[in-house]
Amino acid sequence: MHTQHDSNWITTPITADLLRGALDFVELDTLPTKRSYVGAPPRPDGVYDLLVDGRLTGQASATGGNSLTIDMTTGTVEQTPGPAGTLRFSDLPDDVKDVEIWLPHNETTELVALRTDAPAEPLRHGGRKVWLHHGSSISHGSDAASPTTTWPALAASLGAVELINLGLGGSALLDPFTARTLRDTPADPISVKIGINLVNTDLMRLRAFTPAVHGFLDTIREGHPSTPLLIVSPILCPIHEDTPGPSAPDFTSLSTGQLQFRATGDPAERASGKLTLGVIRDELARIVEQRTADDPNLRYLDGRDLYGAADFAELPLPDQLHPDATTHRRIGERFAQLAFTTNGPFADHTS
Template identity: 55%
Template sequence: MPSYTTPVTAELIRGALDLEPTPAGGLVPHRLPARARAQNTDPQLAAVEAQPSGVRLAFRTRATDIELAVLPTTRVYVAAPPRPPAYHDLLVDGELVAQAAATGGDTLTVDMSTGVTELTPGPPGAVRFTGLPGHLKNVEIWLPYAQRTELRTLRTDAPVEPATPSTRPLWLHHGSSISHGTDAASPTAIWPAVAARLAGVDLLNLGFGGSAMLDPFTARAIRDTPADLITLKIGINIVNADAMRMRAFGPAVHGFLDTIRDGHPSTPIVLISPIHCPIHETTPGPGALDTEAFTEGRLRFLATGDPTEAARGRLTLVTIREALERIAGERTREDPQLTYLDGRDLYGPNDTDLPLPDALHPDTETHRRMGERFAEGVLRKEGWGDW
């Protein structure tokens, strides 16, 4: 049994912008700083920024038995098909060797038809990995991307020390639920993690499910965070929330980029438009749950807007791509470090062998394909990482 107990401290955590202490002596990783969280009024963003997509513990040890004490918060959706287990991924010297779900924890029950939520407290739990090699090794534990996790202690059968500080380039990525990881099988299977691993770069994932809305406080968080490469995948959330019209969208994109440039005057930025999503290509939002499919136990989404209103400034994926390409073209005259990537280069209309299962989010295989294409077409092409 483990005989060494190590508190989880900031020195062991990568991929978070803030760590919130809890009354029990644990830490909750956040992907937005406290000042940004204080300015946010949206419960959706508050929930997803506390889900640790891309956050991992990194340390060195000879331990063969590792147990991480946690208090997870598991989401359960009323009348929806059961969600797959929320895995923690264990990497040894960069290779995935084990996966496990935590025991215990709180349960948040969500009624998607009404928006009502109910929190049921539960006991603390743990996630355990055994039978690991006994040599000195670099260990990473990637946390579940859609499960709020309070970190408490590491229990091991050998001492633990923080990982050697990384010298790899830091890639900061911001996007929607697709970047957050929705419907990928595990935290290292999300497309930004796939791309980062292939290229040998460190990932800071600011993909926020349903919440890539060009919020000024998110731009300021990116502005104030060191990064060697910044990518911004913008559009799908604004369309499926019907959050803006073209009159507001263009200036908001410019303002978002201006704010980031205040802190990153020469950092390469890639502006990425949405991937192919048939329901929203020419039909505006708002997006909605397909209630007929839901009653049959299937989760699907649909677009409810009027396609004829796109001519009057209501946003679709087609018009957003046109706007983003135009904005990037205009800005690159004075900003050669800004480039544009059509999201359909990652997943496009020709990828008919991998349809979006819920009409909105990619599955694990599609995440893999997107990550491979981004690694090859952007990170490798531009010389980022260790090839």
């Protein structure tokens, strides 16, 4: 990495997620894009997590930025440009150290500049295996408190692996380009969480779902023929357990300051092939059982083992679809226990 000296600053090109040096401070100029919903309370600013030698030591948010104002009743979006903001992490521990900054998971971030008070070199995490994960907005982070506390980030930390999170909010839809991306990305263990977006978009029927899953897995296996591959079904979501989609905003809830969702399908439509979470879990379990005869490194995890009926009674989904920050922590801890420990599907592939 090259550095440019400018007065008392050292401006560092942003080409790595981890810096090493005897730094007293790190300063970022960023241009965030923040979302708000008409009729709903303002969303909190995105959080930047600072890790020093792997430990969370600071958090900050950026001011300014662009804004997207979304009207759920009309489906319109208004974009307002704004200025870049600056955030600073100072008084870092003495001596040479690894400094890692996790960008907000819940707002778009354009990095404009990074400044330090001393030379820094880019590093990549060494000695750790790479866990590649794909899922929906729940995997993306939804309502987690910060980027290092999304459930996949927590599970990766507990499993001592490097995470590549391909959580795509609203878009875990068995798209071929996603399968090709997973196929072409170097990884040790891989997990794919399938289901909720297929129901809440009402994208396909059971007849199309089964071959789409097979095709998705076939594509991944082209690049990872023997890599441990874990198929995870949806966590409990009562509105869609037995009722098909699509999901729709419940506008009556806006008056209370909490946007919620409801299922608009008819349970009777399951007979014609409409998908529910129960249907998807049964079919995923059957597909994995069928394929394991020729693919012993393929495993299945029922998402209700991560968040089930007892959890919903204690920690209900605030908007009926997405887990809150406390639930993200619970899901992350459970996934690490089920996947990364002895006898888990990733146990022999993450050290």
